[in-house]
Amino acid sequence: MTQAFRIENGGLINKDRKLSFKFNGKTYLGYEGDTLASALLANGVHLVGRSFKYHRPRGFFGAGVDEPYAMVQLYRNGETEPNIKATEQELFEGLEAKSVNCWPSVNFDIGAINNFLKIFLPAGFYYKTFMWPKSFWYRIYEPFIRKAAGLGVASTKHDKERYEHKYEYCDLLIAGSGPSGLASAYAAAKNGAKVILAEDKPRFGGSLLTSDVNIGNQSGKDWAEGIIAELKTMPNVVVKNRSQIFGYYDHNMLVMSEKVSDHLPATKKYHPNKRLWYIRAKEVLISSGSIERPIVFGNNDTPGVMLSSAAKEYLKVYGVLVGKKPLVFTNNDSGYETAIEFKKHGVDPIVLDTRKKPESEIIDEAKNLGIKIKNSYVVVAAQGYKKVKSADIASISEDKKQLGEIENLKCDCICVSGFWTPTIHLASQSGNKTKFKEEIDAFVPGQSKQNEVTLGAANGVFSLDETLKTSFKAGSDLSKKITENDNEVAIPNVVEKKSSQHDKFWCVPLPKGKNYKRFLDFQNDVAVSDVEIALREGYRSIEHVKRYTTLGMATDQGKTSNLNGLQLVSEIENKVVPAVGHTTFRPPYTPVSIGAIVGREVGKHSKPTRKSPMHEWHEKNNSVFVDAGVWLRPRYYKKGNENLFEASKREAKNVRTNVGVCDVTTLGKIDVKGPDAAELLNRVYTNAWLKLPVGKARYGVMLREDGIVMDDGTTTRISENHYHMTTTTAQAANVLSHLEYYLQLVWPELNVNVVSTTEQWAGAAIAGPKSRDLLQKLFPNSDVSNEGLPFMGYMEGDLFGVKARIFRISFSGELAYEVNVESDYGNFMWEKIIEVGEEFNIQPYGTEALSTLRIEMGHVAGSELDGRTIPFDNALEGLVSKKKDFIGKRSLERSAFIAEDRQRIVGVVPLDKQTSIPEGSHLVKDDKAPLPNPKLGHISASCWSVEYDNPFSLAILKDGKNMIGQKLFAMSPLKNKVIPVEIVSSHYVDPKGERVRS
Amino acid sequence: MLYINCPHCGMRSQNEFSYGGDASVKRPELNKEVSDQEWDNFVYNRKSLRGKHLELWQHISGCRQWIKVERDTGTHEIFRTFKADEEVA
CATH class of the missing domain: 3.50.50.60 (FAD/NAD(P)-binding domain)
Known part of the structure; x- marks a missing residue:
């Protein structure tokens, strides 16, 4: 394959290194240092794509970032990327690219029929057409437009690049x-x-x-x-x-x-x-x-029409002639510089200058080289469909309104210069x-x-x-x-050579009886006539004109079109350009890969992954993990061919009958220290804290100032001025910030320090009727009897030589304990518990079983404390002190919060005792009522009760207090389910709470 | 991205901080009778003003201190920053 438009000497490319590449399936040669654009032009290829709206043939207009047309689909190393500017893409061996926005091919494009339908596709056609009938939009218009529009196809594969x-x-x-x-x-x-x-x-x-x-x-x-x-x-x-x-x-x-x-x-x-x-x-x-700006004339989008500066760059940097019969159309001296370069390389250009009698050193040089110059001349229209074949030119009157007789001039490219932006x-x-x-x-x-x-x-x-x-x-x-x-x-x-003043001429008038498209914005096919329509229809602000016509939009953001658009608006409106003003420039200046913006924060790297010290043990014991905030927690431990449902049922049942152990390291932990620590807790939690003795834990609920529950957890008094606070896994960071806010800004007089100790402690919950027997074996020197360590008690113990904290607290509703050791001993603790627990049939349990246990006990968690509920809604009003003030208390007096029919937590059981109720289902009175069916409440959490062996759910239900015993329907349009249900107490198992105290 | 002068640590990028709202809001004292209007003003009602605004930020990925920042909400210009207990003159 020859590079017929490459000059022998000149250019900054490396001619010692030939590169072969493919464009639309055909193989070409270029040189190291080429862009895809310069290499194609060296091979005489001007047709690279089809325009966005009318599918007109398009070539190269610029030589860099300003390029409005030459976008290609690039194939590299088994991957593909759309929207690549051929003028910026450097050539490499084996590069493959294809035209976009054309079907079936760039040479024969069916969409080009739009060019003949353009009378139906004027400015704002998106807003005017395809509106009727309404149902046609999704089925016919939208898919059609999608197929016809667009600048390439994004890869659907995972991006291997970093x-x-x-x-x-x-x-x-x-x-x-x-x-x-x-x-x-x-x-x-x-x-x-x-x-x-x-x-x-x-x-x-x-x-x-x-x-x-x-x-x-x-x-x-x-x-x-x-x-x-x-x-x-x-x-x-x-x-x-x-x-x-x-x-x-x-x-x-x-x-x-x-x-x-x-x-x-x-x-x-x-x-x-x-x-x-x-x-x-x-x-x-x-x-x-x-950036050089174009002069607007008829069919100025024909391949072969390009900026004169681009033609010069292709010649001087890449050693490529964009044509062998060039016509230079200019209103300033820059066009002459391009003409001089052509002449120096043995090509005879013709210069059309809109000015009457310009004089400068550059023009003198052009004249001395014998370049043919026609003053007061313009290009009226380019002729040729897929490539410029000739130009209709004419003289122009001094007021730039009258054209002389039209002549046709043979040429193979038109290099246009309308001065610089x-x-x-x-x-x-x-x-x-x-x-x-x-x-x-x-x-x-x-x-x-x-x-x-x-x-x-x-x-x-x-x-x-x-x-x-x-x-x-x-x-x-x-x-x-x-x-x-x-x-x-x-x-x-x-x-340097001195230039003369440019001519403030930017648009060639239409000759009588001709209706050439004169494009302002090449990327979006916005012609002079489109802007005229927009103004005729009453659009005045340049920002509105832009959006109605799409002038200056899309990937090139109007780098070559904005000023000419402004000129046109100001001319029609009879205003000066500064009064019209320009549209806002916003980043990015030019398209940036989404990959670059995302960086390494992809998939598992989008956030840190935190693992408990026992993680390896879980892995070795067939744990299936689940994301809990940034933590990975065991969801269940798979035995044989068990699925999630079977495994979690087995694990939960074992807790209810024997003993189980659960990794609770992820719970947020905050050390609260100082002489005023009790006072801080008393203000933060809704219940009373001033009289909690050393060695005792208490469950607490904290509110936001608007009365909504923020978090819950137990806090233990370790010593006189030292409390150990726990938070939910998800809210740990927010609770710390919350405490710091009050300590630093609202009550700086309180002498308290708070610090996160979440990572310092590994935690294991030991739950089940046999948990005390196990604990006694783990801590043979401690008195862990019901008297020695009563419910909500705390003590320190010696776990085979490791200092441990033992809390008698329970989330599962069973007799249960939580043991904490310093993180480094976490795995040691876990293995000891499993080893010693063997005789009690201990089994580890994951978050799924944990959920089952808490749901059937009616204990609330994140799905109930969802940022929309107050203590009453969660049946926690007993923990709200009437005597003292605390954060958010005043809000609880709001009328909606004390309404008679206030929402409240309830239990829900399907009437058939078989069908599990999807979480998020709505509770309604009448399943046949017309939509929108009034919603009485929603299912917040569902499980399979291991105690009763049937499905059980928690719900937040309007007037829940008086709804016990009612029959309603749980509807889930997402799962296409309507389930008749009965409302029961949220405390489904052990309503009196006897087990935890046993 | 804003460039915030933490009075404890020096110039730091915005991504080390978290925003905490209007710094001029004062929490009503504990155990004091508060009218509905006063409480609503404290909890909900905020001016969404354009211009100079005294606001709270917490240097969460740094010293964890809450600080006060005087910033123009229109131009994002930051005029001064203060420690939590510093008087804003």
Whole structure:
């Protein structure tokens, strides 16, 4: 395969290394250093995709991040990624890409019929059509639009690539390595400042790579290379290519996406695919340059029409001619620079200049080279369907309203230059109040809000000499403030050709009787006529026009279209552009992979995993784990072919008949110490705490100030001024913050310290009628009789030489104890309990059995304490002190909380004693009532009662107190179940609580 | 992401902190008669103002101290930070 459009000499690519790649199934050759775009153009391929709405053929418009068309689906190393700009994707051996938004192929696309239906697809068509009949939306319109629209297909496979996050701090962050970025970075680096210089392209230098200038007696490109080489040797400087700063956030935090591996056939071992940098900078210098803007004319989206700067870049950087019969259409001197480059490589361009009689050094040079120039001329329309074949051109009157006679000129590309738009995205994101600069017809940064300065072309300064002077000074001044060094840097002399004033012309009028589409926004197919419709229909605010027409939306965010859109609105509205204003710039500047944003926090890494010291034992004994907050807890221990239901039933039954042991390490534990500890507890819990003796535990409930239950647990008085508080697993962190809040802000006079000790203690609950016998064998030297260690008692014991804390507390409702030892002895404790417990038929039990046991006892847990219930709802009003004040007490007087028919916890049993009731089911009076069927309550937790061998549930039910004995229906539309049920007491087993005291 | 000067630890990123609401709200004293209106004002009613706002943050991934931050809710500018017991002049 030949590269017919590659020039023999020139370009910065490595011609010694040929790369083969595939596009739409066909194999081509390119060189190392190419982008996919430049390699395709070298092979004469201009047709890369179809447009979003009308499916018109589209080619390449730019040469970098501004590209609105050339998005491809990329295939790399067994993976695929959509929405890749061909102009940014570097070529590698074996690269494969396909066109998007076309079916069945880019050459023959059925959707192109939309181009002939365009009269039916005007601005706002989404809002106007497909509205009727209503039922058609889901079945017909929506699936059709989905198939027709979109820019590629996301992979459904798990992403094998790794993405990293990195936090960095620096004195100066410099966005862009063009002349202003290099000069300011160099000056700041010389003053010893910590500098990060970021460049989105693979090559440093920005405009210096393509401009014909001289700095300090070298070419601009050589000067840039020299500066970069020196910066790279400096320890206080980080230079990063392939790194796009895409967001400017609060307090000088910027985020940068570094493409570490996208230019390689496969990511290297241990390397990430992308690295996201969060950079906190003291000062930010924005040297993001400018983007050429198009002139609007008929069929200006035909493949072969492209920005003149892009044509120059393809030639100078990649050694590729975008055409051999180029037409340059310009309103300023930049077009001449492109024409001169063509001429130097033996190609004869024709320049159409909208200006009548422009004069400058650049134009003189073009004339001297014999380039043909037509002044006061415009391109009226491009001709050709899949590629430019010719251009209809005409002279234009001085008021730019009348076209002369139309002539047809053969050409194979049209390079268009409508002057330059500063890239002010980052400045605007930082909160900078931008202002309109009349001389350049564009917005530039104005009043800074954060520590940010914009330099060079991004600031609307297009003279290299001035750019370098201001940038050296900015780098030097800003770094001096930080490092207090003042090392002078000599400013090199600059040779550049002077430009003349551009013509404020941006849109070619339609000739009489012609109705060419003149596109403003190429990515979204927004034409001049669409904006006209929007305004005719009454849209005025530019933000509304944007949303109605989609002008400036989608992945390129209007980099080439925004200003022309504003020009049009201001012209029709008869306002000046600054009065129309621009739409808000928001991050990201350019699309960023979701993978890069997520980083390593994926799957199991999305949060830490905490394991108890006994975890290995559980694993070895066939535990099936469940996530409990960030903890992994045994859900059940599988024996043989048991399933969850069978295993948990066996485990729960063994607790009721023999003895079981459960890992309760995950419970939150807080040490509360100090002379005022009792007073704090008394204010935090709803019940009384001042008289709890040493060596005793008490169950407590704490509320939020709004009266809702926050958490429950037991707290034990270990010694005079030392309490051991336990919380639920889920609320541990919140309860600690809650206590700290009151101690630090509300009652700082209380002399108390709180600290989390959750990780310091391993805990085992030993429950069941035989638990005391087992405990006595574990602690032969302690008196654990009912008298020696009564219910809610506490003592310390010696567990085969290990100091242990023994609490007689019960969640299962059985005679039960909780033993704590220091975490490092957790496994030792557990193995001893299992070993000694063997003669009592001990079995470990998991959270599922634990739930069963507590549910049939009517003990509340997280599913009842769900942030919507007060003590009464949970039958805990007996724990609410009438005598003392506490957090949230005043709220309990609210009328809804004391209403006669207030919701309350009840037990629920299915009438058939067979059907388990799904959690979340609604309780209703009449299962045949029309929807919405009034809900009386909901099922909060369900289990299979091992005591009665039938299903049992807890529910929070309206007027629950008076509903015992009633027959209702539990309805679960999700599970498609309607179950007749009877309401019973929530204390299904041992209602008097005799077992725990036995 | 905000950059908050913890009066105990120095400049730290927002992700070390958790937000705690309006710092000017005073809890009614314990055991004191409180009208419904007063209690509602304490528990529920908050001004959602645009501009300078004194608010609470807790340095949860740091010193765990609750601090007061004077911040503009519109621009996110932080003017000053205070220790919990520091008087805000």
